Amino acid sequence: MELNERQNKIIEIVKEGAPVTGEQIAERLNVTRATLRPDLAILTMAGFLDARPRVGYFYTGQTPFTLLSEQIQKMEVRNYQSLPVVAKESSSAYEAVCTMFLEDVGSLFVVNDQGLLSGVLSRKDLLRTAIGSQDMNHVPISVIMSRMPNITFCRSDDAVIDVAELLISREIDALPVVRTKGDGLEVIGRMTKTNITKAFVELARGAAE
Template sequence: ARPKVGYLYSGQSVNNMISDFIKNLKVENIKSSPVIVSEDTTVYDAIVTLFLEDVGTIYIHSGGLLTGVASRKDFLKIALGKTDIHKVPVGIIMTRMPNIAYVKDDDSAYDAAAKIILHEVDSVPVVEQVCAENGKTGYKITGKVSKTNITRLFFDLCNDKLGGL
C-alpha cells in the first residue's frame, strides 16, 4: 500500500520534516498488544507467561486497572535471589503505580520514545483513564509501545510500510 504521506515540502530542513512526521504518528497506530496478569499471579507463572508470549515486559492489573509493571531485568534479579518464586506473587516485586510512565492513544510516537528514553524503561503501557467502582479514577491498559515497536517503526520508515499512518 502506498503511504498517504506524499506531501511536498520546500524550504524546510530535513530535521524539521522528520520531526513533524514523527510527531504526527499517533500511539494508537503503532501500539501492540499488552500481556497482562493479575497481582496474585506467582512470579514463576509471570515469568512463564513472559516466555510463552515472548515479551520483555509484563503489565499487572487489579480489578482491570493498571497497578504494576515487571520486566525481564526485574525477574532476573528475583530469580538470582533467595525468593521462592513459586510462592511469591508478582504484586510484591513489581514496580507499582504511580511510578510507571505511560502514554495514551492520542500521544505521538515521539512522546512514547521520549518516555522510554527519559525513564530508562523497555516499554510504556498505553492506557485509557476510567472510573473505577469505588469512584476513584484508574487506568485501563489498552496496549504497549516498546523499544521493539520504535525500532520496527524506524525500520518501516525506510520501507514504505507505513501506508495509512
Template sequence: MEILELIHKQAPITGEQIAEQLGVSRPTIRSDLSLLVMLGHINAKPKVGYFPNQSFREEQAGGLKLKVKQVQSMPVIVRKTATVGDAVVALFVDNVGGLVVADEEGMLLGVISPKDLLKVTLGNPAAASMPVSLVMTRKPQLVTVTPDDDVIEAARKMAENQVDMLPVVVPHENGSDTPSLEVVGRISKTTMTKVLLDAARKW
C-alpha cells in the same frame, strides 16, 4: 520542543550551551539529544556541536507522526495474585519486554520487567511461589502513555526512563485525586524499531 528551537536558532550549539539556556544539567538532556540525532532531526560533530539536519524531510517521515494507538500491541496481563513463576513463564512464552499487572476490571496496578524477575529469583529458590505484587513496580513510579500520545513521546519516555515497554492507558475518574488507568495496550522498543525502520525507508 525547546531543544530543537534552540538548535535551529543558534546552530552550531554545544550540549553544554543548550543545557545552560534551558536551566538544566547536561545529563538531563543527553537522552533527548541522542534521540533527536537517532531520528535524524539534528546532526552532531565533535568540537562543533549540534545543528539541524537539512536533509531530513519531516513530511516524508510519516512514521514519526503516528499516534501510539496506531502502533500499539495487545498487553500481556497478569493478576496481582499470580506468582513470580507464572510471570516468568508468561514473559518467555509471549516473548515480551514486560508484563502488565491489572485488576479484574483491567485497571493498571503495576508493571514487571525482566530485571524485576531476575533480581528476585537469583539465589532465591522460594521466589517462584511469591506473588507478583511483591516485585512489581507500582504507581507513582510507573511510566505510561495514552493512545493519543505521539509515538515520538513514547520513544522519549522509554529513553529517559530506560524501559523496554510502556503500558498504554486510558484515565478514568474514580472520585479520588488519582484517576484509575485502564490498560488498553502496550508499546515496546521492538515497536519503536519497526516505526523507525518504516520511516527510514521513506527518507
C-alpha cells in the same frame, strides 16, 4: 533538495527584512525580476518562503528537514502499539516467567481486581528475584513489580517520538498504553523499544518507496 547560492541569498534577504517584495530582492541581488521568478517559485513551493500578495515575502522558518520532523511527529502510538499482556497481582513470579515465555514479551502489565493498572513487571524484576533466596513459586508479583503511581504510561494519541524519549530518559523497556476508566487506568496496549525499532524501519521503508 539542495538550494543554489542565489536561493540561499534570497532566504537571507527575506529573513533579515520581511516582508520583502520581489522587486526589493531583485534590486539587492542586481538581477531582473524575471530572473528571480523561478527561484522565488521554488522557495515558495518548497515552503521556505511565504508570499502574500501586495505585501511581500516572509520567511517561514522551515528548512528541508522540517518535512522529516513533521513526518515523525505525525506518527501516533495507536498505529504502532502491540497488544498488552496482563497478569494479576496475585500471580507468582514463576507464573509470570511462564506467561512471558508463552506470550514472548519482556514485560507484563499488572492489574488489580478492578482490572485497572497497578504495576509493571519486567524480565529484570524476575531475574532479580530468581537469583535471590525466595522461592519463585511463592513470591506474588505485586511484591516485585514497579508500582503505580511510579509507572510511566502513554495514550494512543501520543506521538511515537515522545514515547521513544520516555523509554530512553526513564531507562525502561516498555510502557503501557492506557485510557482512563473510573478512578484508574485501563491497559489497552503496549509500547516497547521493539515497537520503536519497527517504527524506525517503517519510516525508512515508507521513505524508500
